[in-house]
Amino acid sequence: MKQPALTPMSLTAILGRIATEWESRSRVFDLPSARIWKLDPDVDLSFDFVGRRAATPIGPAAGPHTQLAQNIVLAWLGGARLFELKTVQILDDLDIGRPCIDTETIGYNIEWSQELEVTQSIDEYVKAWMIIEILKRWEPLAESLGPDTGPHIFDMSVGYDLAGISSAKVVHFIETMMDASERIDALRAEIPAPFGEFRDLEFPSQIARTLTLSTMHGCPPDEIDGIVRYLMDDHGLDVIVKLNPTLLGYDGVDALLHETLGYDDITLSRDTFDDDLQFDRAVQLITHLRSHADSAGRRFGIKLTNTLEVVNVKQWMPEDRMYLSGPPLHVLASSILDRLVDALPGVFAVPGQGGTSPVTFSAGVTRPNIADTIAMGVGPATMSTDLLKSGGYGRLKPMLKALATEVLESGEQTLDAWRTSRFEQAVADGYRDSIQAHVAAITGEGSDLYTREGNAKLPRRNDKTLQMWGCTACNLCVTVCPNGAFMKLPSPEHLAGEIGGRWQYLVLAELCNECGNCMVFCPEEGDPARIKPKLFLDESRFAGAEGQAFRLVPKGDEFTIVSADGWESQQETLGAVIAGDQGVPLRSGDF
Ligand SMILES: Cc1cc2nc3c(=O)[nH]c(=O)nc-3n(C[C@H](O)[C@H](O)[C@H](O)COP(=O)(O)O)c2cc1C
Ligand code: SF4
Ligand code: SF4
Numbered sequence: 137m138k139q140p141a142l143t144p145m146s147l148t149a150i151l152g153r154i155a156t157e158w159e160s161r162s163r164v165f166d167l168p169s170a171r172i173w174k175l176d177p178d179v180d181l182s183f184d185f186v187g188r189r190a191a192t193p194i195g196p197a198a199g200p201h202t203q204l205a206q207n208i209v210l211a212w213l214g215g216a217r218l219f220e221l222k223t224v225q226i227l228d229d230l231d232i233g234r235p236c237i238d239t240e241t242i243g244y245n246i247e248w249s250q251e252l253e254v255t256q257s258i259d260e261y262v263k264a265w266m267i268i269e270i271l272k273r274w275e276p277l278a279e280s281l282g283p284d285t286g287p288h289i290f291d292m293s294v295g296y297d298l299a300g301i302s303s304a305k306v307v308h309f310i311e312t313m314m315d316a317s318e319r320i321d322a323l324r325a326e327i328p329a330p331f332g333e334f335r336d337l338e339f340p341s342q343i344a345r346t347l348t349l350s351t352m353h354g355c356p357p358d359e360i361d362g363i364v365r366y367l368m369d370d371h372g373l374d375v376i377v378k379l380n381p382t383l384l385g386y387d388g389v390d391a392l393l394h395e396t397l398g399y400d401d402i403t404l405s406r407d408t409f410d411d412d413l414q415f416d417r418a419v420q421l422i423t424h425l426r427s428h429a430d431s432a433g434r435r436f437g438i439k440l441t442n443t444l445e446v447v448n449v450k451q452w453m454p455e456d457r458m459y460l461s462g463p464p465l466h467v468l469a470s471s472i473l474d475r476l477v478d479a480l481p482g483v484f485a486v487p488g489q490g491g492t493s494p495v496t497f498s499a500g501v502t503r504p505n506i507a508d509t510i511a512m513g514v515g516p517a518t519m520s521t522d523l524l525k526s527g528g529y530g531r532l533k534p535m536l537k538a539l540a541t542e543v544l545e546s547g548e549q550t551l552d553a554w555r556t557s558r559f560e561q562a563v564a565d566g567y568r569d570s571i572q573a574h575v576a577a578i579t580g581e582g583s584d585l586y587t588r589e590g591n592a593k594l595p596r597r598n599d600k601t602l603q604m605w606g607c608t609a610c611n612l613c614v615t616v617c618p619n620g621a622f623m624k625l626p627s628p629e630h631l632a633g634e635i636g637g638r639w640q641y642l643v644l645a646e647l648c649n650e651c652g653n654c655m656v657f658c659p660e661e662g663d664p665a666r667i668k669p670k671l672f673l674d675e676s677r678f679a680g681a682e683g684q685a686f687r688l689v690p691k692g693d694e695f696t697i698v699s700a701d702g703w704e705s706q707q708e709t710l711g712a713v714i715a716g717d718q719g720v721p722l723r724s725g726d727f
Contacts (some may be wrong), residue, residue: 142204142251142619143646143674147263147326150206151270152726155330158276160717164213165206165620171530173215174282179540180550182217182286183515186346186374186435186494190217191286192536193510193551197498197518198223198293198350198378200237200618200651201529203250203257207618208264209271211523213281214532217288218516220498221261223350224293224309226300228253233454235652239616241591242500243462243521245443246455249295251649254305258312261290262319265343270327270334291376292344296352298363302370310347310371317341328726348376348496353445354411357421364425364436374435376496377425381444381468382412384475389444389468396579397464398588403447405457419479426483426493437485437494438476440469440514453652462521463586466500466509467578473497473512474575477568486513487559488569503535504585507542508577510551511558511570524653528615595657602662604669604684605709606636613641613654613664621647622654622664625719628712640713642720645670645685646677669710671720673727686710690724 145153154164162169175191183193195216196202202211203222211219228250236247250257271277272285292313294301312319320339327335347367351360360377367373381389386409393399413421422438429436443459450458473495477484483491497514502522509517522531539551548554555570562573577583584590598608606627614622621644627635641664648665655663670685672678678687684703688695695714699707714720 142649143677144204144252144256144260145206145647146726147205147266147323148328149722149726150209150263150267151331152328152723153721154267154271155328156723157721160721165210166614166622166624167210167213167529169280171533172213172277172280173533173536174280175284175286176540178549179543181536181540181543183551185218185289185291185515186437188289189287190289190516192217193515193517193539194501194506194532194535195219195516195518196523197520198348199520200247201520201523203252203260204619204647205260205263205267206620208261209267210529210620211532212268212288213271214529215536216532217286218518219288219290220348220518221290221293221344222250222257223295224250224254224257224306225295226254226303226305228257228305232649234650235453235655236649237524237651237653238450238452238458238656239462239521239524239653240594240656242460242464243524244446244448244450244453244458244460246448246453246458247651248459254309258309258319259323261313261343262316262323265290265316266320266323266327266339269337269339270331273334273337274331289346290344292347293350293378294347295350296355297359298366301363302366310367310373313344314371315341316343346374346376347371348378348439350378350442351380351413353380353382353408353442355413357413357417360413361421361424365428368429368432368434368436372434374437375429376437376439376494378439378442379418379472380412381441381465381472381499382409383415383418383441383472384468385409385415388471392467392471392579393464397467397586399464401449401588402460402464403449405445405447408445408457415475415479419476422476422480422483422493435492435494437496439496439498440473441465441499444468461500463500463502463591466505467586469497469499470512470571470575470578473514474571477571484513486569486571487555488563489513500586502585503531503538506535506539508570508574510539511555512574513555513559513570524616524618526612526615526657528617530615596659598659600660602658602660602664602667603636604667604706605640607641608659609637609639609641610659611639612657612659613643613668616653616657617648618651618653619647619649621645622668623720625713628716631709631712635709635713642669642671642713645672645681646674669706673722688714688720688722688724688727690727693724695720695722695724
């Protein structure tokens with residue numbers, strides 16, 4: 137059986153949901169108003185990204201949080217201002233094994249590429265771009281967002297070889313991101329009331345002008361070189377190359393992961409390292425591509441790092457290999473940066489080096505380490521694993537608060553000035569810079585943020601078996617879902633005793649790719665994405681559905697319900713749950 141794909145919501149449906157949900161419960165895709173970030177006029181957290189400023193130095197990394205339009209919008213509401221769009225590649229009808237995300241302790245995944253067709257990805261990014269412009273100006277959100285939301289940047293990501301990247305399909309993607317005016321104009325008509333006043337808005341037509349190249353584990357250096365030159369020369373792009381943690385070599389990674397951090401449950405495979413870019417060759421490649429960028433009038437930077445390929449000993453997900461992310465990757469990526477700065481003095485745009493090549497960073501960034509990460513001089517710091525944990529997009533605002541507090545407590549008011557003072561402090565403490573100081577701190581005694589022991593705590597479990605109605609109501613399935621697929625609706629008063637509890641949880645099946653993340657966190661025994669009522673809007677998707685599936689059929693101002701065979705007895709209850717002011721926040725007229 138083909139695994140379920142995602143069916144993105146239309147621009148009309150997303151905006152309609154935002155309007156309904158905000159009006160009825162001051163939430164957006166269940167993100168509460170208290171988790172919306174507001175720019176603090178007392179502290180400037182903006183940073184320079186390849187010649188443009190973004191209001192904050194954090195955002196979602198290329199991955200599950202930048203695939204669908206609402207994901208990007210939720211991250212923006214949370215305070216992200218740099219978005220690494222999910223990698224687009226020529227093979228756009230892949231079957232990805234399920235489950236594909238395991239964040240029980242650190243992070244593992246097998247979700248190595250986009251799950252949408254390239255044309256769908258284009259539309260998701262254009263829709264997100266337009267919705268952000270609309271929400272910036274939408275009066276009901278004005279108090280939560282404040283008068284100035286600050287600039288944001290979308291950064292493209294493509295993979296994985298030159299043939300694919302120079303294909304008509306991927307070229308169309310790149311060209312549309314650089315000038316999306318046609319798609320924007322086509323989508324204007326989909327802007328529904330009460331956003332009608334924005335139909336004629338001047339949306340900036342250039343969605344992205346930088347690109348991060350995601351290289352497949354094992355991509356030969358000459359191929360990377362050819363792709364970067366092609367992107368710079370033929371498309372006029374500034375390019376960042378995302379490097380792999382294998383740069384540290386088998387022995388280097390083995391020593392850090394196993395000896396320093398104690399991950400004796402992680403099995404490395406030598407072939408992963410042998411096939412990948414080696415450190416000395418990477419140094420040559422960076423030098424060469426910088427000089428090419430100079431002659432082409434472009435900028436070249438690096439990103440640390442991609443995930444680490446390891447043996448899938450756990451077998452909770454299918455496949456032989458899986459990709460490690462989260463806390464231990466932070467130590468590997470920081471150590472690589474330290475080595476690269478030593479090997480390439482004066483090259484990188486980090487304090488003390490005076491170079492021009494930016495370093496972007498995605499590796500186990502969390503609230504406790506955001507300040508130390510940014511102090512190294514990297515920007516942005518983006519994350520996947522942390523946003524897959526309890527609280528989801530709501531974790532961004534506390535992260536920014538932690539960073540702002542550090543800056544203000546140091547007596548500075550801007551991120552740039554604070555970084556300089558952190559650099560001076562590191563030098564005074566005997567280090568080359570804040571990078572070296574950070575690596576010493578995270579590989580030294582007493583830092584259990586990164587060790588196996590410090591990350592051994594499992595999600596809470598109880599002895600209940602998950603049922604379709606009623607549950608522990610911990611809300612975790614809502615917050616850990618990157619796609620906003622879960623909804624929390626109050627139990628109708630007259631049914632509360634019968635179906636159990638104050639809240640009911642339902643899944644919008646077309647936004648669920650069965651990644652498994654809600655199952656990891658649900659304290660009860662069972663998979664929420666399969667056991668809770670699955671709502672469909674698309675007739676053909678519903679026709680192929682299994683289990684407790686229900687189709688919402690728009691009829692006038694309401695939805696009527698069609699049940700999958702065998703689930704008719706639940707139809708009346710579902711009707712009561714989705715009806716009413718706090719019911720399903722979808723407008724039938726939008727479908
Ligand atoms: C589920 C999942 C999917 C990912 N998909 C992509 C991708 O499509 N392209 C890419 O370059 N990196 C991808 N990544 C890697 C992230 O962009 C990021 O570099 C990595 O996870 C390290 O950051 P973290 O420790 O914050 O998760 C993915 C990561 C995860 C967890
Ligand atoms: S509902 Fe669960 S399985 Fe589905 S996408 Fe969300 S987290 Fe993944
Ligand atoms: S389904 Fe599970 S994760 Fe979701 S609210 Fe209920 S108990 Fe929590």
